[in-house]
Amino acid sequence: MAIQIITDSTCDLSPEQAAALGVTVVPLRVRFGEREYIDGVELTKAQFYQLLSESRELPTTSQINPDAFEALFRQVVERGDEVLGVFLSGELSGTFQSAVIARELVGAQHIHLVDSGSVTLGLALLLEQAAHLRDEGQSAKQIAVRLEELRGRLSLYAMVDTLKYLKMGGRLSGGAAAIGGLLGIKPIVTALDGKIEAVAKARGKAAALAWIAEKVAGEKMDPALGISFAHSCNPELMHELRDRIEQVCELPSSFAVEIGSVVGTHAGPGCVGIAYFRGE
Template identity: 40%
Template sequence: MSIRFICDSTCDYTQQQAEELGITLVPLKVLFGEEEYYDGVDIKPEAFYEKLESSEELPTTSQPSPEAFLAYFREAKEAGDDVICILLASRLSGTCQSALVAKDIVEYDRIYIVDSMQATLGTQLLIERAFALQKEGKNAEQIVGALEEDKKKVCIYLIVDTLLYLQKGGRLSAAGMAVGSALNLKPVLAVRYGEVKVAGLARGQKGAWDKLFKAMEKEGGMNEAMGYNLGFTGKKECLDDFARFVKGRLGSGYKKTVAVGSVIGVHVGPGANALAVFLN
């Protein structure tokens, strides 16, 4: 008996990374009008952002159907293995619901569906926490119990390069867009409990970096023992200055850099910087 890990594509592991970790990835779809792509399979992050910049309308995303999970669940049931599914926040997508429907069809109690309440580099923190618990000898039920508590502490902070995509997606009025752009305001967003909220506004890039750390400190600060991930949208070069700043402030604890995919990227656009942490 072993534990099988299944995640959806919005965790933003590459296919190679997922294979090396032993994770099965179930892709979401990205739709530009009538053009349909499997996230991370038919369209990679860099190509997505290039297409996003040239698109007049925002693309949409589509959750996997229950059928996308069925074969994996049936294989696990036949093998007598446990399954831990760590999936995109249910407030952002119906992916968790599709997996729950598939579990009901298969009728196998040893499938555990975890609503990560996160996406992208935040989900990766939670997945790697699961692997650490497995190495400690924890069984599937114990791992899931710990994740259900740990996920409440995971937060992604994002600094957006432009207000355009927030305005296109209806999260910012045209008036707010005009004022924000005129004042060179950069929004600091926070993803926690499955919601994307504005944690603050700052003038200029360095002001946004300081605002991010103030927002994090207000929530209790980073749990240094758990480490942190960095992320970016678009081209990796946009992260360089932010990465130096974060590493200077946080010192040790850096784990990895993640190319943020389409689900968060569709709302923030290219050029965003991100930091994912476990809060105290």
């Protein structure tokens, strides 16, 4: 019995990365005004950030409905395979709940679902571990249990380069955004209890990257597990972040993703981050 790993497009894996891991990606939908796009299919990440820069209002994203998951789950189960679904945090979207409803509609025992408690590079890192465990021969149930344990050890830190979109989304007042912009304030965010929350502020990019590097060194990542980096339209700054972290600790193998519509809506371009698992 084979295992089909299924996720949503907020994992931000490229088509090539998803294919290499053997992961099926179900897209969310992104709406700019009256126009709706299928994330990653009708709208690339480059096109998303272009539209974001031109828009006077923030786009919205639509969760995946249960019908889409039900059809996919039935297809997998009817061919005699197991489903391992790993999705973005249920605190950020109703997508995970849609998957739960679909599992109930299918009524199959061989559908195992995991709320990642994360998104983008954090979700991608859990998917990499899921693929690794599948290739080792573990069952879908065993992998789901392991992912839920790893979720509690997952750290994610990212620097937001611009305050523009936090202001547009009402997460920051106009006055605070103006002062922050003048002072070069760079918020640093983390995934906490399934939500994206501000954890620190730094004056300038160099200070923000130094803060993240110090945090990573202090938390002592698990060297046996991989790490992920991410950026939104700024791969050079992502490489600078990696270089800074390498100055303070040894890094295991890593991969990178480009941040897409869900996080990119509020973070905007220029965001960089890292996700990893803390040691036990």
